[in-house]
Amino acid sequence: MLTMKNIIKLVVLVLLFTACDDMFEPALENNRGLDAMYNEPTYAQGILANAYILLPYSSTPNSDVATDDAVTNDNENDYLAMATGSWTASDNPMSQWQGRRNAIQYINLFLANTNEVVWSKDEVINTMYNDRLKGEAYALRAVQMYSLLLAHGGWTAGGELLGIPIITEPETADSDFNLPRNTFQECIDQIIADANTALDLLPLDFGDISDGEIPSKYQSLGVTNAGDYNRVNGNHMRGRITGRIIEAVRAQAALLAASPSYNSGTTVTWEDAANFAADVLDRVGGPSGLATDGHTWYANISQIEGLASGVAPPEIIWRGDVGQNNDLETDNFPPSLYGNGRVNPTQNLVDAFPSLDGYPINDPSSGYDPANPYANRDPRLNDYIVVNESTQGPNSDVIVTGTYSDNNDGINKENGLSTRTGYYMRKLLRYDCNPNPEFDTEQKHYTARIRYTEIFLAYAEAANEAWGPTGTGGNTYSAYDVIKAIRERAGIGQDNGDAYLESVKGDQDKMRELIRNERRIELCFENHRFWDLRRWDVANLNETARGMRIDDPNGTYTYSPIDVESRNYADYMYYGPIPYGELQKWSNLEQNAGW
Known part of the structure; x- marks a missing residue:
């Protein structure tokens, strides 16, 4: 199978579907239709590659x-x-309307046809390929829908919180395009459902493994050679969306829905948002896993120069190409x-x-x-x-x-x-x-699409609202613990034990103000502030x-x-x-x- 970089070079194959007269079917002079993808995996992957090209990160x-x-x-x-x-x-x-909806059309085209593609003549390897690529598609649809909801979700004059039309099937020339907007809650439910489906199909991370590390679901199908697994999910796949990444996107979506501008129109709670963030953070050991140089990720020169293809530094959950x-x-x-x-x-x-x-x-x-x-x-x-x-x-x-x-x-x-x-x-x-x-x-x-610090701050915000500054809600760390780790990394309050933080850790309102300020500082110039101000309704x-x-x-x-x-x-x-x-x-x- 080809790497993402090579697949993107082949994306010209898919542009046949984007001409204004031929969005849904190839023109008469084209003798290649969607069924051509069934025996041409690179052609099929070219369709999915468009959803990567159209990612909403700047x-x-x-x-x-x-x-x-x-x-x-x-x-x-x-x-x-x-x-x-x-x-x-x-x-x-x-506006995210056109770009995200275009990406979702490509994703839906892919999902509607992937089961017919011959990814490999070996049945088990074919299953692994199909699982992984479907997982990527569901995960990418969640990313694209989250961006749409962030930009276009809102309250109508009639007092209803609406999102965007949910489209999960490929549109054709015969489709009904005059669709109403789904509710904001229905959109959140769809994002989380897509994320959960992706988690069932994707590895946590791509990378080569040994024979003893083959996932049990593939062992049960008869995979005993790690080389077969690595062919599908090994090092050469790094850089694509993974289970770890989609867990972070799920946490982002939950934080949005729980925020003041939206929470009266959703059933998502601050506790939900905190726990989704904890799913991500527990994998690095909570606050003790905060990258020591994560706040200067863009200037860590030796680290950047040494990045292997697709490998992310400790601070970064998902990055763009170098x-x-x-x-x-x-x-x-x-x-x-x-x-x-x-x-x-x-x-x-x-x-x-x-x-x-x-x-x-x-x-x-x-x-x-x-x-x-x-x-x-x-x-x-x-x-x-x-x-x-x-x-x-x-x-x-x-x-x-x-x-x-x-x-x-x-x-x-x-x-x-x-x-x-x-x-x-x-x-x-x-x-x-x-x-x-x-x-x-x-x-x-490189572009830092999602940083661990962002998810740490999401947890701190949600945990403070759910359980107060020092409450944990069954997790092993609190909002206070996270903010203390972030400020210690920054080098502030070291001579006085961060007396200011200690003075506010018993006050939820003051801790909220501090968390928002830390988020402002840590994520400045990374295109978060505009959306934060809107979801906080400040x-x-x-x-x-x-x-x-x-x-x-x-x-x-x-x-x-x-x-x-x-x-x-x-x-x-x-x-x-x-x-x-x-x-x-x-x-x-x-x-x-x-x-």
Whole structure:
């Protein structure tokens, strides 16, 4: 069998099905129909490969610039337009409608035909292939449906919480396309059902095993040679979706359904969400299994350089392919380093980082000094954000973002190039890239699709709501235990036993605030903040993005917070719209309230 990389090269075979006249049947001049896949496994896998190509993950922090965490200096940016009042049902950069539904069509085509495919002439090996590929298909459908629900689920004017139309069979030219939306709960049930089916079919991880490790279900079919199993599920399959990954997706979906914006319309509880997350975390030993360098996964250079094909570092549950480029650096390095400075962290986000002793900077115990605001702060601030007079990397010059800068790195020095907030993004970037056209140095990067830290934070959030800060609900660790491990890894509160955490561990409301803040810090610039603000139903979605103007008139720095960008979200925008064009075509589709 071919690897995913090779299958994607063959995806041109499947594009026969995507022409506007031939979406459901090959054109007359095509002499190959769906039945051609039955004796051509690569052709069959090409259909499923489209669901991988259409995965909903981004390598760039697109949506963050529409939140209180960042702005962009690109005046033509769609997310800037969205955040400042131009978001409509017909102009929606957050829409997932078409891409996800296209992927689901490919998945359903595959599932409807896979049992007829001759994957191997050996009956038992054929069964193993069919199991694995069906498992991948069910898992991928859960991923695609979760993304659809995240973007388009919401309350209607009639007070019903709806999701999207559930489609589990391939659509043909004779299908009824005028389908109503299923309820949000029905969509969650379908996602969890698909995830559970996938778990029955997929290995926890792909990898070569020995004869004694052959799963019992295949031993009962007569598989005694690990080589036969490895041919189907061995090292060469790493990088595809697995049982471990779909457990994490199930936890994501449960957290969404249990969240304040949705929980009155679902039966999913905080306890359910916590336990689904625990299924993932127990496999690494709970908080003790938190990767020690996981918070700098993007900058762990020796680790990235040494990644074998499909292998994920300890922090990563699922990653994208490793690519050699400097695209992120070209977009986001300061101008003096030949970058475009696109994503500018806000003062709002900078203020979220506590002091080194763990106290929020607005707490008198923090020792925060407004005249020296970047001193004695959470080390993650320097890991993720370039502040005034810091460097982009150990070999770069000092970056001056203040008004006294003698180049375009300074705040608002050059429209469309310089920072608007007084900060540049460091997270996701490799300092050893050099966009200078004279050198154009590229390095390896990958997209972290799902991180363990995200699932740890999901558990902490759900466990705190279900059982309080120190309750475990039958698990072996609490929300407090998780947050303590994350903050210890970051290096904060080490000299005082993290006194702030200790002071809030008996208060569910204060612990909720701390968990949300830790989630904001740990997952910044990874396209989580927008969705978190919406599912929490909090006012931050409309918070003015702020920056810091730093002057040096007489050799003494002055720090002046400034308003940078007003947000213009209406209350109904906590739930995304169904595309206007779809409503025009299909009368049974009901729009979310307000759109």
